[in-house]
Structure formats: C-alpha cells, structure tokens
Amino acid sequence: MQHSDEVNVHLSEQEQEMIEILMEDLELPSTDDVIRLLVKQEAQRIAVVCPSCGHYARKTQQDVASCNSCLSIINLSEGIWEVSQMRKQS
Numbered sequence: 001m002q003h004s005d006e007v008n009v010h011l012s013e014q015e016q017e018m019i020e021i022l023m024e025d026l027e028l029p030s031t032d033d034v035i036r037l038l039v040k041q042e043a044q045r046i047a048v049v050c051p052s053c054g055h056y057a058r059k060t061q062q063d064v065a066s067c068n069s070c071l072s073i074i075n076l077s078e079g080i081w082e083v084s085q086m087r088k089q090s
C-alpha cells in the first residue's frame with residue numbers, strides 16, 4: 001500500500017553515501033528525515049510561509065515575497081513577514 005504523497009527516489013550509490021553522512025551528522029534516523037529537512041531548508045531560503053493563507057510564497061526580492069495562493073504581497077519589516085497588500089476579491 002502506498003500513500004498518495006509518498007515520494008520514491010532512486011538514489012545512486014554516491015547519493016546514498018551522502019545521505020548517510022548527513023544522517024550521521026544531523027542525527028536523523030532515516031533517509032526520509034534527511035530529505036524532509038533539506039527540502040524545508042531550501043524552501044525557506046527562497047520562500048516564506050504566507051501569513052495570510054499559510055501557503056508558501058516565493059520571494060521575489062530579499063525582503064519581498066508574493067503568494068500565488070491568495071495573491072498577497074508580503075514584506076519583511078523588522079524581521080517579520082507581513083502582508084502589505086492583499087488583492088481584494090470582488
């Protein structure tokens with residue numbers, strides 16, 4: 001039985017080795033945990049969680065992001081991401 005959002009990645013021997021090193025270094029129990037952590041870290045580098053709808057909003061500039069889900073423009077102000085402009089639904 002497979003879960004619908006399960007991701008099966010075929011890893012090369014070298015990739016498997018890299019993951020094993022990361023598992024050891026990050027003290028994570030499984031390959032899945034390593035992948036989850038890395039995906040999260042990378043996503044956070046280029047996107048922020050939209051304060052308006054909770055979806056990921058892609059950064060368009062260092063301190064500006066735009067959400068494709070609710071079309072909000074999010075600005076970084078004093079270390080906090082805030083919705084500066086929300087498209088009104090008519």
Ligand SMILES: [Zn+2]
Nearest residue numbers: 050053067070
């Ligand atoms: Zn949003």
